[in-house]
Amino acid sequence: MRPSWISCQSEGIKSRTLKEIWMEKQSLSQREVDPGADFTWNHTILEGTRFKRAIFKGQYCRSFGCCEDRDDGCVTEFYEANALCYCDKFCERENSDCCPDYKSFCLEEKEWPPHTTPWYPEGCFRDGQHYEEGSAIKENCNSCTCSGQQWKCSQHVCLVEPELIDHVNKGDYGWTAQNYSQFWGMTLEEGFKYRLGTLPPSPMLLSMNEVTASLPAITDLPEFFVASYKWPGWTHGPLDQKNCAASWAFSTASVAADRIAIQSKGRYTANLSPQNLISCCAKNRHGCNSGSIDRAWWYLRKRGLVSHACYPLFKDQNITNNGCAMASRSDGRGKRHATKPCPNNIEKSNRIYQCSPPYRVSSNETEIMREIMHNGPVQAIMQVYEDFFHYKSGIYRHVTSTNEESEKYRKLRTHAVKLTGMLYLSTIAPEDWPGIWQPNGFLV
Numbered sequence: 001m002r003p004s005w006i007s008c009q010s011e012g013i014k015s016r017t018l019k020e021i022w023m024e025k026q027s028l029s030q031r032e033v034d035p036g037a038d039f040t041w042n043h044t045i046l047e048g049t050r051f052k053r054a055i056f057k058g059q060y061c062r063s064f065g066c067c068e069d070r071d072d073g074c075v076t077e078f079y080e081a082n083a084l085c086y087c088d089k090f091c092e093r094e095n096s097d098c099c100p101d102y103k104s105f106c107l108e109e110k111e112w113p114p115h116t117t118p119w120y121p122e123g124c125f126r127d128g129q130h131y132e133e134g135s136a137i138k139e140n141c142n143s144c145t146c147s148g149q150q151w152k153c154s155q156h157v158c159l160v161e162p163e164l165i166d167h168v169n170k171g172d173y174g175w176t177a178q179n180y181s182q183f184w185g186m187t188l189e190e191g192f193k194y195r196l197g198t199l200p201p202s203p204m205l206l207s208m209n210e211v212t213a214s215l216p217a218i219t220d221l222p223e224f225f226v227a228s229y230k231w232p233g234w235t236h237g238p239l240d241q242k243n244c245a246a247s248w249a250f251s252t253a254s255v256a257a258d259r260i261a262i263q264s265k266g267r268y269t270a271n272l273s274p275q276n277l278i279s280c281c282a283k284n285r286h287g288c289n290s291g292s293i294d295r296a297w298w299y300l301r302k303r304g305l306v307s308h309a310c311y312p313l314f315k316d317q318n319i320t321n322n323g324c325a326m327a328s329r330s331d332g333r334g335k336r337h338a339t340k341p342c343p344n345n346i347e348k349s350n351r352i353y354q355c356s357p358p359y360r361v362s363s364n365e366t367e368i369m370r371e372i373m374h375n376g377p378v379q380a381i382m383q384v385y386e387d388f389f390h391y392k393s394g395i396y397r398h399v400t401s402t403n404e405e406s407e408k409y410r411k412l413r414t415h416a417v418k419l420t421g422m423l424y425l426s427t428i429a430p431e432d433w434p435g436i437w438q439p440n441g442f443l444v
Contacts (some may be wrong), residue, residue: 013026052326060099061087066106105441141187159183159194161189165390168399182242183389191389195246197290198416201381205294211359219367226421227258227377234261235377236271239313244288251276251416252296252304255379256355258418262376270307272353275314277305280324293416295380297358303328303336304352310342328352369422384415 060076067074073109078085078099085091087106091098092403121134124146131137135146141158144151160183163443168177175289185190241250255274261269278287297303311326325343328336338350359369361378371378385398 001045033272038167059101060085061101061105068104080198081284105292122149126151136186141185141190156189157188157385159186159188159389161390164399166388168390171399173394173399175231176392177387177390177394177424178392179390188386190411191386192384193243194243194288195241195389196247196384196413196415197241197250197274198251198381198414199286199290199292200292202292202416206362208360210362216435221366224420224422225373226370227246227372230421231258231262231376232371233268234258234269238418239271239274239308241274244313245290246274246278246286246405247287247416248291248293248296249281250377251295252300253277253308253419254418255304255377256300256353259375260355268353270349270351270353272305273308273311275308276311279311280326282324293381294358297355300353300355301357302354304354305353306338306350307347309347310343310344310350315380326350370420372421373421377418379416380419381414381416384413386416 004346050074060078064076064087065074067088069088071088072086074088075084075086076099077083083100084097085099086097087102088098091102106195124135125131126137131146133146133148137144137151139153140152140160144153146152160179162179165177165179168175183195186194236254238254239250241247253274253276257272259269260272277291277299280303281291281295305311306326325340327339329339330336334354336352336354338352340350342348342350361368368378387399388396
């Protein structure tokens with residue numbers, strides 16, 4: 001900063017007052033690094049400064065020229081000192097603000113090159129790389145365009161929030177969070193829209209009475225129970241629904257497959273096809289755009305499903321010709337038989353699996369534990385918050401997001417899941433599920 005001087009008009013010196021110098025410095029500072037600018041702009045300026053420092057290191061007046069008398073525009077940045085320096089004769093004072101090469105160049109060289117405006121490369125910088133004007137890049141779920149040496153980015157709330165992951169993992173919340181690469185680049189709204197997919201329970205379902213089964217009393221529940229330990233080979237792991245919002249179909253098919261295997265004592269262990277439900281459950285057909293579990297259980301009882309091996313998931317759920325590729329007829333006694341071969345021509349068994357009407361289990365945790373221990377996994381509907389997409393392990397409880405912007409998107413979305421043991425039962429507070437539904441018996 002050029003030091004202030006008291007005006008000395010009698011000596012013919014055009015000196016600047018303290019106020020003039022201060023205002024000039026503020027103006028220059030605001031032009032170069034605006035303390036109120038957003039992170040993206042500051043980041044670009046810093047990258048640009050490093051780039052220019054590398055180009056012009058040690059060359060100030062030699063690069064931009066020298067000026068006679070006093071010329072406040074004859075100024076450049078002294079990068080090593082993070083300050084401004086001048087190349088006019090006025091800089092030669094007791095408190096000099098001359099550039100380091102002023103004397104060696106401006107006073108010793110006979111011919112000065114004309115003074116030029118400092119050159120800064122056009123475009124923007126990101127992570128040490130220079131981008132031309134108009135370049136576009138992706139930052140997680142937001143698109144950024146280089147315009148006027150600034151990055152202008154969209155302001156979507158992303159499904160993956162690194163700050164939220166750190167917040168959960170550093171806190172004492174009882175569960176750990178993880179960054180899932182398949183969610184990177186998606187917005188929070190897209191997560192709710194494509195990664196869940198169950199409609200809220202209908203009034204008819206909510207009005208169903210809870211069934212109190214005559215189960216043997218369990219006075220001492222174990223601290224840990226998983227259905228696959230008790231029935232190895234008879235329960236099935238989860239299938240990846242990807243961006244198909246059909247948890248209504250995935251959870252129903254998986255729970256039904258487990259129950260059929262357990263009740264048949266391992267005679268029928270095929271995993272059932274959620275694609276069969278997605279493509280063929282025609283009434284109020286939503287497919288990968290959400291659906292209802294009551295309709296799924298109706299279809300399983302009345303029409304039945306083939307195995308996942310027979311009717312596997314489509315690679316692209318968005319193509320328009322994903323019509324129903326399976327058909328069946330009744331034998332007059334309630335049992336249905338397939339009338340088409342498997343869509344997967346390698347699989348020869350097109351057996352139709354059916355079940356009897358579902359029943360509602362009490363929302364009491366102890367009753368749910370008893371149900372799972374005696375009859376197998378159950379299906380539950382839960383409400384999802386933004387932090388659920390980061391869940392890795394532990395006992396899940398909703399943690400308020402540290403991103404205030406994200407709180408605008410706290411729209412509750414319903415999601416259907418399969419509960420397989422006590423650990424999973426503990427991950428959802430009882431008040432978060434409207435009901436639990438189970439098939440009672442089966443027809444094969």
